[in-house]
Each structure stands twice: as C-alpha cells, then as structure tokens.
Amino acid sequence: xxxxxxxxxxxxQSLLHKTNVMIKIFGMVSLSLLLLSVSVFRLLLIFLLxxxxxxxxxxxxxxxxxxxxxxxxxxxxxxxxxxxxxxGENSDLLFGLITATLRALRFISxxxxxxxxxxxxxxxTITPALYRIFKHIPFxxxxxxxxxxxxTLAFIxxxxxxxxxxxxxxxxxxxxxxxxxxxNLYHLGIPLLEGILTKAESLSDAMESRxxxxxxxxxxxxxxxxxxxxxxxxxxxxxxxFLCEGLTGxxxxxxxxxxxx
Amino acid sequence: xxxxxxxxxxxxxxxxxxxxxxxxxxxxxGPVPVVLxxxxxxxxxMLGGPQIGLSSVVxxxxxxxxxxxxxxxxxxxxxxxxxxxxxxxxxxxxxAPAAGWMYNSKKDRSKPLExxxxxxxxxxxxxxxxxxxxxxxxxSLSMDWPTVLKAGLYPFIPGFVIKSMAAAALGCSMKNRFRxxxxxxxxD
Numbered sequence: 001x002x003x004x005x006x007x008x009x010x011x012x013q014s015l016l017h018k019t020n021v022m023i024k025i026f027g028m029v030s031l032s033l034l035l036l037s038v039s040v041f042r043l044l045l046i047f048l049l050x051x052x053x054x055x056x057x058x059x060x061x062x063x064x065x066x067x068x069x070x071x072x073x074x075x076x077x078x079x080x081x082x083x084x085x086x087x088g089e090n091s092d093l094l095f096g097l098i099t100a101t102l103r104a105l106r107f108i109s110x111x112x113x114x115x116x117x118x119x120x121x122x123x124x125t126i127t128p129a130l131y132r133i134f135k136h137i138p139f140x141x142x143x144x145x146x147x148x149x150x151x152t153l154a155f156i157x158x159x160x161x162x163x164x165x166x167x168x169x170x171x172x173x174x175x176x177x178x179x180x181x182x183x184n185l186y187h188l189g190i191p192l193l194e195g196i197l198t199k200a201e202s203l204s205d206a207m208e209s210r211x212x213x214x215x216x217x218x219x220x221x222x223x224x225x226x227x228x229x230x231x232x233x234x235x236x237x238x239x240x241x242f243l244c245e246g247l248t249g250x251x252x253x254x255x256x257x258x259x260x261x
Numbered sequence: 262x263x264x265x266x267x268x269x270x271x272x273x274x275x276x277x278x279x280x281x282x283x284x285x286x287x288x289x290x291g292p293v294p295v296v297l298x299x300x301x302x303x304x305x306x307m308l309g310g311p312q313i314g315l316s317s318v319v320x321x322x323x324x325x326x327x328x329x330x331x332x333x334x335x336x337x338x339x340x341x342x343x344x345x346x347x348x349x350x351x352x353x354x355x356x357a358p359a360a361g362w363m364y365n366s367k368k369d370r371s372k373p374l375e376x377x378x379x380x381x382x383x384x385x386x387x388x389x390x391x392x393x394x395x396x397x398x399x400x401s402l403s404m405d406w407p408t409v410l411k412a413g414l415y416p417f418i419p420g421f422v423i424k425s426m427a428a429a430a431l432g433c434s435m436k437n438r439f440r441x442x443x444x445x446x447x448x449d
Contacts, residue, residue: 028328032338107336114330114337130327144270148320151274152281153329159282185300185427186434193435196275197442204271208264 009122014057016120020227021129027234028117034241035106042241043105049237050112057120074111078104123153143214151203159196166191268443269313276305276317280353281324281331296333300424302353303386306360307379307432308439314357322350348397352390360386364432379429387425
C-alpha cells in the first residue's frame with residue numbers, strides 16, 4: 001500500500017547498492033551541508049551528480065514511484081516563497097522568482113537524495129554502520145541508539161501500511177468525515193496504537209526469549225562493499241565546488257545574485 | 262539486557278517510527294493540511310514518559326540528519342535542521358519530555374482531572390514546539406515579527422488545536438495500555 005513512499009529498499013547490483021553504507025552516510029551529510037547555501041552553479045553540479053547516480057541504478061524506474069503529495073510539495077514551496085518574496089512591500093519580482101525556484105530545487109534535491117539512499121541501502125546494514133560511527137562519540141549510548149534506529153526502520157513500513165489500511169477501512173464504512181477531524185484522528189489513532197503496541201509486545205517477547213543484549217558481536221561489513229572509489233569521487237566533487245566557487249565566488253556578480261541561505 | 266530496558270528500547274523505536282511515518286500522512290481539514298508529526302511527538306511523552314519521549318525525538322532527529330527521509334515531506338539532512346523550519350524540529354526536543362513530565366508527574370490523580378490535564382498538557386507541550394520555531398524562522402528568513410507570525414503561526418493554530426485535542430483523547434484512552442506494557446518489564 002505504501003510502496004510508493006520512500007523507506008522501501010529495492011535490491012540491486014548497482015554501484016550505489018554496493019557502496020559502503022558509511023560512505024553513503026558521509027555523502028548524505030556532506031551534500032546536505034553543501035545545500036545549506038545554494039548557488040545556481042552548486043545546484044547544477046549536485047543535480048548532475050544525483051542524475052548520474054540515479055542513472056547508474058538499473059531499477060531506477062522503480063524509484064520514481066513516489067507519493068504524489070511529495071511531488072506537489074516543491075510547487076507549494078515555490079508558490080509560497082514566490083508570493084512572500086515578490087508580492088510584498090519592497091520586493092523584487094526577479095529576485096523572488098530566482099530564490100523561489102532555487103528553494104524548490106533544493107527541496108527536490110534533498111528529497112531525491114533521500115529517496116536514492118533508502119532505495120539502495122539495505123536497512124539491515126544501516127544499524128551496524130551507525131554503530132561504527134557513533135561508538136567513537138563519548139557519553140553516547142551508541143548500541144542502544146542503533147538498536148532503536150534499526151527497530152524504527154523495521155516499524156515504519158508497518159505503520160505506513162497500517163495507517164493506510166485503517167483510513168481505507170474508515171472510508172469504506174463512511175466513517176471518514178471531513179467535518180469532524182478530531183473524531184477522525186481519534187478513530188485512526190486507537191486501532192493504530194493498539195495494533196502497533198501488539199506488534200511491539202511480540203517483538204520484545206522475541207528479543208527477551210533470544211536473550212538479546214547490546215554487547216553482541218559487531219556485524220561484518222559486506223566483502224562486496226565498495227568504498228575507495230565513491231569516497232574519492234565525493235572528495236573530487238567537493239574540491240571542484242569549493243575551488244570553482246573560490247575562484248569565481250563572490251567576485252562574480254551573477255553567482256552572488258543567485259546565492260541564498 | 263533486562264526486560265525493562267528491552268521494552269523501553271522497543272517503545273522508543275515505536276514512537277520514533279510513529280513520528281517519522283506521520284510526516285507522510287496528512288489530514289485535509291481546510292486550506293492547510295494537518296501533518297500529524299507534532300501530535301505523535303506530544304503523545305510519545307504522554308504515553309511513554311519524559312525519558313522515552315526525549316529518546317524518541319533524539320533518535321528521530323539523528324535519523325533525519327544522517328539522511329533517512331523522516332522529516333516532513335520525506336526530506337532529510339542537516340540542511341533541513343539548519344533551514345527555516347529547523348527551529349520547529351528542535352522544539353520537539355522540548356515538547357516530548359515536557360508532555361511526559363506534565364502528564365505523568367502525579368500518577369494517582371482522580372478521574373475527573375484526567376481529561377483537563379491531558380488537554381492542558383497537549384496544548385502546552387505542543388506550544389513549546391513554536392517557542393524556538395518562530396524566532397528561528399524569523400532569523401533564517403530575516404522577516405519582521407508580524408510577517409513571521411503570519412507565515413509560521415496563525416495558519417497552523419486550527420490544526421494545532423485539533424491535533425492537541427486528538428492527542429489528549431488518545432493519551433487518556435491508551436495510557437493504561439502503555440503503562441501495562443512498560444510495567445510488565447519492571448515486574449522481573
């Protein structure tokens with residue numbers, strides 16, 4: 001039911017599938033940092049990189065099946081920014097248009113990156129990768145945090161499916177009234193929480209019976225995972241951006257005009 | 262790992278996934294759709310207590326920062342936290358433990374007090390989300406106060422009240438069920 005949403009891993013043999021999860025996490029965090037301040041130049045490069053990565057996945061077509069609401073969101077962001085920046089007092093139409101477009105494009109790139117990440121990363125590999133990153137941080141209960149993250153990844157598709165099923169059942173019984181939102185939320189929430197809590201009980205019983213503990217042996221990183229090539233590519237990509245922007249950066253009036261935070 | 266810790270871990274993961282999943286699920290009640298994330302943030306504190314509420318939100322934010330699409334609209338990353346709506350996300354860190362602290366501070370309270378307390382808790386805890394959210398929005402978009410209130414507060418008040426009422430009703434109904442789940446672990 002909720003397969004059109006993100007969080008669904010699609011197995012494959014592409015470079016992105018084989019890339020080490022820690023490198024992918026590093027890439028996601030770094031690209032996200034790059035998107036904090038965006039120029040047309042920077043966005044174009046990031047879009048090109050995402051496009052190449054998407055193209056490298058053989059099952060790329062399947063990744064396109066997203067929730068229609070997510071596709072409308074960039075339009076909403078564009079319209080909201082355009083109205084607030086172009087139509088108010090002391091506003092500039094061209095500046096509003098450019099900034100609104102850049103903000104909508106930034107949203108699309110963040111969404112696309114997240115979609116690629118979850119679509120090509122086995123949820124089972126995320127937890128050990130997180131543990132390897134967090135165990136070096138003092139005072140952080142890395143093992144527990146990673147267990148929680150792993151369980152969360154397992155729960156999310158279940159909850160999305162359950163939410164859709166309950167809502168469809170309510171609609172089929174004419175119980176979904178647009179005039180009574182509190183009643184809708186209550187009648188959606190009760191079976192959802194009951195159902196999920198039952199699953200949580202079964203899961204904790206299973207963990208207890210198998211003597212689950214946080215100090216279990218660290219899972220090995222898959223021998224097939226690739227890390228050096230993608231890491232070098234990422235570093236070259238970042239160097240290219242900083243080098244080009246350093247050379248042209250603030251001295252270039254076009255780039256300066258089209259940069260926002 | 263004791264039974265209690267396992268149950269707390271599972272419950273934290275459950276609330277984290279509810280918060281994350283709800284960011285995809287909207288209720289159209291008017292021109293502004295209601296996103297259920299804030300309702301589940303408050304519920305995580307009310308039903309799990311301050312500690313579980315806080316851990317759920319921390320796990321949710323960490324998952325978003327590393328790139329999993331858990332923020333509203335399926336987005337992720339530091340750009341979202343540092344962006345205009347980042348203050349609202351940080352407000353979750355206040356709302357969840359505050360809801361837990363307010364709702365669970367007195368366990369043997371009388372029945373008639375139950376519903377008003379749940380309503381006040383969900384309203385106050387929900388309002389805490391806006392406390393860092395609005396100034397952050399003002400700062401990041403360089404807006405003046407009237408504009409920022411028009412953009413980030415007034416349109417969301419009806420949805421906020423609806424979600425708070427629903428959270429209070431759900432909190433009252435499901436409180437014992439969640440307490441049983443946690444107390445089963447404490448018996449051993």
